[in-house]
Amino acid sequence: MRNDTHTLTSHDYVSDEIYALERERIFHRGWFLACRADRLGRGNRTVVDVVGESVLITRDLDGALHAFANVCRHRGARLCDARSDSGQGSLMCPYHAWTYALDGRLIATPHLDDDDIDKSTLPLWPYSLAEWEGFVFVSVAKEPPPFDAWMREHCADLLRLERFGFGGLQVAATTECEIATNWKIVVENYQECLHCTRVHPELVDLVPAYRSGWVYDHDRSDGGVSLSRGNSFASVPVHLPLLPGVEGIDASSYFGGTIFPNAFIDVTGTSVILSTLFPKGPGHTTMTMEFLFAPATIAAPGFDPTPIVEFNELVSAQDNMVCERVQLGVGSKAFDHGVLSPKDDLVVAFVRHYLAARGE
Ligand code: FES
Ligand SMILES: [Fe+2]
Numbered sequence: 001m002r003n004d005t006h007t008l009t010s011h012d013y014v015s016d017e018i019y020a021l022e023r024e025r026i027f028h029r030g031w032f033l034a035c036r037a038d039r040l041g042r043g044n045r046t047v048v049d050v051v052g053e054s055v056l057i058t059r060d061l062d063g064a065l066h067a068f069a070n071v072c073r074h075r076g077a078r079l080c081d082a083r084s085d086s087g088q089g090s091l092m093c094p095y096h097a098w099t100y101a102l103d104g105r106l107i108a109t110p111h112l113d114d115d116d117i118d119k120s121t122l123p124l125w126p127y128s129l130a131e132w133e134g135f136v137f138v139s140v141a142k143e144p145p146p147f148d149a150w151m152r153e154h155c156a157d158l159l160r161l162e163r164f165g166f167g168g169l170q171v172a173a174t175t176e177c178e179i180a181t182n183w184k185i186v187v188e189n190y191q192e193c194l195h196c197t198r199v200h201p202e203l204v205d206l207v208p209a210y211r212s213g214w215v216y217d218h219d220r221s222d223g224g225v226s227l228s229r230g231n232s233f234a235s236v237p238v239h240l241p242l243l244p245g246v247e248g249i250d251a252s253s254y255f256g257g258t259i260f261p262n263a264f265i266d267v268t269g270t271s272v273i274l275s276t277l278f279p280k281g282p283g284h285t286t287m288t289m290e291f292l293f294a295p296a297t298i299a300a301p302g303f304d305p306t307p308i309v310e311f312n313e314l315v316s317a318q319d320n321m322v323c324e325r326v327q328l329g330v331g332s333k334a335f336d337h338g339v340l341s342p343k344d345d346l347v348v349a350f351v352r353h354y355l356a357a358r359g360e
Helices: 010-014 016-026 147-155 156-161 183-190 202-206 208-212 248-252 295-301 306-330 342-358
Strands: 005-011 032-036 045-050 053-061 063-071 090-092 100-101 106-108 126-132 135-139 169-177 253-257 265-267 272-281 284-293 337-340
Touching: 005 010, 005 342, 010 016, 010 306, 016 272, 016 342, 032 045, 032 053, 045 272, 053 135, 063 306, 126 147, 147 156, 156 253, 169 295, 169 306, 183 253, 183 272, 183 284, 183 306, 183 342, 202 208, 202 306, 208 306, 248 253, 272 306, 284 295, 284 306, 337 342
Parallel strands: none
Antiparallel strands: 005 337, 032 135, 045 053, 053 063, 063 126, 090 100, 100 106, 126 135, 169 284, 253 265, 265 272, 272 284
């Protein structure tokens, strides 16, 4: 077996300097998956931490989505608190009550006369926003790369799975966890299954192909693997209708894909799980998991996503535990780099993609 293919170095996983470089060259230069669009009803807002830059996302009363710096134009106070998803159709700064419409216009400045300041010149600072099939991407770059070309370069997996009709799905459950590890270790762990037999006994029961150590099935050309329990992605059989338009082998398969740099997606014939990483430092990552289903499935009497949520939380907790061990190990003085084997081919691809995006 060749062992001349190296992992990233200790420095890449633990240093503040590399983290700052990633923030500037990757997270703040391209597009960043922020949330699902259906999280925001008309008049609502949410706050997303784009690697240290707080971004406010709103849906105005006409239904249009907007992204802004989460900063008041008066004296620079943070406008909205993190993760507050509701709203009254306007945004009032907690400091001196300057108030903004959801499209960013400054509409009220208490105690000031109309000729004290010109409100029309002080809207919230806008950031770029793009929506694709219900996924909301934001960019805090002054000049973001063209979105479609960026998608082709960084989200090939997602584009290949477009037939699952993500735009028509809705989030029925959301979970969040804190992981004491570098975001790249979470992505790399997602890209290989050499750990699956050891770490995920329940998962390999559901996806027997994973016993081979590969993340895909070489007898198939579509990147999918077969589920042992028909279309159920849970430890107990869950009888859900297929997603609209899903047919043939897609109905009983599982597909995984990454959304560079900060997300991955698990797709089955009946449900989709979106895992989004929010790096908080070289050794700390917050991850949200959103569980998507067809609206008719969610509305049907007796719908209960609990078995699917619980199963995926179990697998995720198993992954987080080993990712945290890796963070502890790569911080050792002895660790210069690890080695990658042929079955780590997707990890190798990620490392190359990451280094290219970082500009090396
Ligand atoms: S800083 Fe926001 S109203 Fe003064
Ligand atoms: Fe895993």
